[in-house]
Amino acid sequence: MGGRGVRNLVVTLVSVLSVPVAAQPLAAAQPSQIQVPTLGAMASAGQLAAPRLTWRDCSTALSPTKQCAWLRVPRRYDRPDGPTVRIALARIPATGSSRQRIGSLVWDAGGPGGISTGIVAEMADRMSTQVRKRFDFVAFDPRGIGESRPALRGCDQPWPVRPALNPLPVWRAVHDRFADVVRTGNRACLEDNQRIAAVMGTNNVARDLDRIRAALGDRKLTFWATSYGTRIGYVYALRYPQRVRAMVMDGSIDPTAGFPALPLVGGTSQDVAFRFIRANQRPLYRTVIRTAAQLTAHPIRLNDGRRFTRWNWLDVVGDLIGFQDAWANVPAIAHLVGTARQADSEGFEARIVLADHVMDRPNSNVGAGFSVVNCVDYARRLSSRQRIDDVVANARRSPVFGGTLTLLYGSGCIGLDALAPDPIPLVKTASQRARVAAVPVLLANATHDAATPMKWAKRMQRVFGRPMIRYRGTQHIIWRATRSPCVNQPIDKFVVSGKIPRRDRTCAFVEPAQAAASLAGR
Incomplete structure (x- = not known):
């Protein structure tokens, strides 16, 4: 591989890795907690002035029509005249005439912690011509995230150091070392970001979303809820069922379970996705396994002395397998790993790329917005024993990716004991179900989703009692992410017309496009 090839892979790595996820008693809470307003004490967003x-204009060469705005909202809704925070918004205006325009299609990148405003143009470009004609495509960064102000600062966490192989007992030691690192980082994060961290829960984000709807001039909300965004949509639908025009729940998080379900169920999702790849994409499967085996036998010593191991490779693969259009990048990155073994200038440059864009990249599944939001949303906490048991159990169930994702998810609240929870509401009674029975919701999920398992989507479906579009594959967030008319057309129709399909449907796997062309099917 020439120097140009290595430099091209820098672009590839940067682009694909920046794509936009307790049965026992609670651990004892610390005596002093940062308080958040309770649900009952909060004023309705609708009671505030419009x-x-x-x-x-915030256009760029790649986003020539992009516009940006700030929306001021109360930091605490129980103190509507108190301090405010600024929510960052970006939009791509509708392409149709004023007569054709319906309103705004609002979208959030998920996470928690995903930054939406920076990729609003790319996401709008995925939409069909009919959707683009009728809707401004509007993205927002939730409070404390991305371009919203204030935003969390200094809260990123590193990747854990894991054993060269996958011996189950060693995961206990991995957990203990990582827990110490996370505890130190989270405490420092909370100390520096107390005022915003305390109010970043989804209850407040849902209220902000209603303020966004009102500010956009839409009588009812049209919302594409993706990944963590489905939790926002779920809470919004419970709070404002009469204000929903159409809501697509795409890649659902389980709304019925607490924090413990995140690591225990979500922690095996990458191996579930990889089983689909093994059955349907054998060349890709062989590339992943072969490269992992080579790194197990001979890790690569980078220029700064660190070792690039099978786990660093699998961290990259784990980020890509849920986005089937990114599968084509896996062989190229495997080639880069091979080049890094060379004792020449190309090998030296390849090792720099691996260090800068793999080893040093932020970990999106622990720390920062991911941990703060989850730990405000859920009151229950995992004890050290529960975390270790979950990691070891899922390392056994996940022969390829091991206990990594379980470790990341389960460690999120370590060191955040002083952050008081503001739990999201749960639908448990018949009256609560009746409250959301008429909300126009359409669910969508891949059967082997690499981030949000089908089990979670089924539980979201039970809450709303609405149809689901299932896609056979690993794709995380399926609308307009593949060339499947079976997926795309009914969701397009629902968003434009507001009419819910009559029944579930299951859509066949469609081979990913190898080119970088749009998958919008216009």
């Missing part, structure tokens, strides 16, 4: 937006 907000206004001032859109400004």
Whole structure:
């Protein structure tokens, strides 16, 4: 591989890795907690004066029509006249005439912690011509995230150091070392970001979303809820069932379980996805396994002395297998790993790329917005014993990816004991189900989703009693992410017309496009 090839792979790595996820008693809470307003104490967002937006041009060469705005909302809704926070918004205006325009299609990148405003144009470009004609495509960064102000600072966490192989007993030691690192980092994060961290829960984000709806001038909300965004949509639907025009729940998080379900169920999702790849994409499967085996036998010593191991490779693969259009990048990155073994200038440059863009990249599944939001949303906490048991159990169930994802998810609240929870509401009674029975919701999920398992989507479906579109594959967030008319057309129709399909449907796997062309099918 020439120097140009290595440099091209830098672009590939940067782009694909920045794509936009307790049965026992609770661990004892610390005596002093940062308090958040309770649900009952909060004022309804609708009781506040109608907000206004001032859109400004923030276009770029790649986003020539992009506009940006700030929306001020109360930091605490139980103190509507108190301090405010600024929510960052970006939009791509509708392409149709004023007569064709329906309103705004609002979207959030998920996470928690995903930054939406920076990729609003790319996501709008995925939409069909009919959707683009009728809707402004609007993205927002939730409070404390991305371009919203104030935003969390200094809260990123590293990747754990794992054993060269996958011996189950060693995961206990991995957990203990990582827990110490996370505890130190989370405490420092909370100390520096107390005021915003305390109010970043989804209950507040749902209220912010209603302020966004009002500021956009839409009588009812049209919302594409993706990944963590489905938790936002779920809470919004419970709070404001009469204000939903159409809501697509795409890649659902289980709304019925607490924090313990995140590591225990979600922690095996990458191996579930990889089983689909093994059955349907044999060349890709062989590339992943062969490269992992080579790194197990001979890790690569980088220029700074660190070792690039099978786990660093699998961290990259784990980020890519849930986005089938990114599968084509896996062989190229495997080739880069091979080049890094060379004792020449190309090998030296390849090792720099691996260090800068793999080893040093932020960990999106622990720390920062991911941990803060989850630990506000869920009151229950995992004890050290529960975390270790879950990691070891899932390392046994996940022969390829091991206990990594379980370790990351389960460790999120370590060191955040002083952050008081503001739990999201749960639908448990018949009256609660009746409250959301008429909400126009359409669910969508891949059968082997690499981030949000089908089990979670089924539980979301039970809450709303609405149809689901299932896609046979690993794709995380399926609308307009593949060339499947079976997936795309009914969701397009629902968003435009507001009419819910009559029944579930299951859609066949469609081979990913190898080119970088749009999958919108226009």
